Amino acid sequence: MTAGPQPRLHHVVFAVAPERRTEAAALFTELGFALEEAELTELGVRVHLDWDRGIELISPVPGSTASVAVKVNAFLDRNGDGVYTVVVRVPDAAAAEAVAGRHGSTTRFRQGFSGEGSYLEEIDLSVLGLPLTFLATNVS
Template sequence: MTGGPGLHHVVFAVAPQRWETTARMFTELGFGFNNAELAELGVRVALDWDRGVELISPIPDSTAAVAVSVRDFLERHGDGVYTVVVRVPEAAPAEAVADRHGATIRFRQSFSGDGTYLNEVDLSVLGLPLTLLATNVP
């Protein structure tokens, strides 16, 4: 990515028992989701990057760190905004800024291959749930 940061998408945590209803409502509103079950993270996701919405739900009985984090969020807050994803040119400098403001890291992931890369840092800073995303994935 070239240029400065920008809003990429919003991630809504949804309890498994409300997953189908919530996904159907967004679909009826015109969102088109790509669905995946990410067993290594312990979550089910429905993602429409083009329209800026992601639904995330823990896979029942998963003990993966992300599943535990999402389950904890749902227990404390119910369904709602889990994180706001901000696209940044590079993850490390953006994370350094967040660190200076007292960020707590919840999750990191990185992958690259076939000419693409994605670096993601999910954190809480100044009471805000943010995810820093550096990627060349369209």
């Protein structure tokens, strides 16, 4: 993992219950974040994201049975609103996952796409009790 760009903190993802999502987004907007809102229907979540400033709010779509919605609901039931994962940008997500695997990680979710010169690979896992997501992308 030494070739190419060095790993760096990319953003923090907060899980927020749907009934508090609007207020949480307003808070961060008033603090100066420029949140873009999107519903990721296939994942069953609504997000507010400011990649440039390093923050994402994620809420399950009420009633969704999509795998990510189920996991976010379980997190919220167990912990309440809070830090869901910390996203680390890495040159190679699979290589980072292999390193985490040597430390006993459990992969929770993965997604990726490539085409038209763009790629994104995201691997969400738990390692040493830490919620981490490895992100390799050329999408800004």
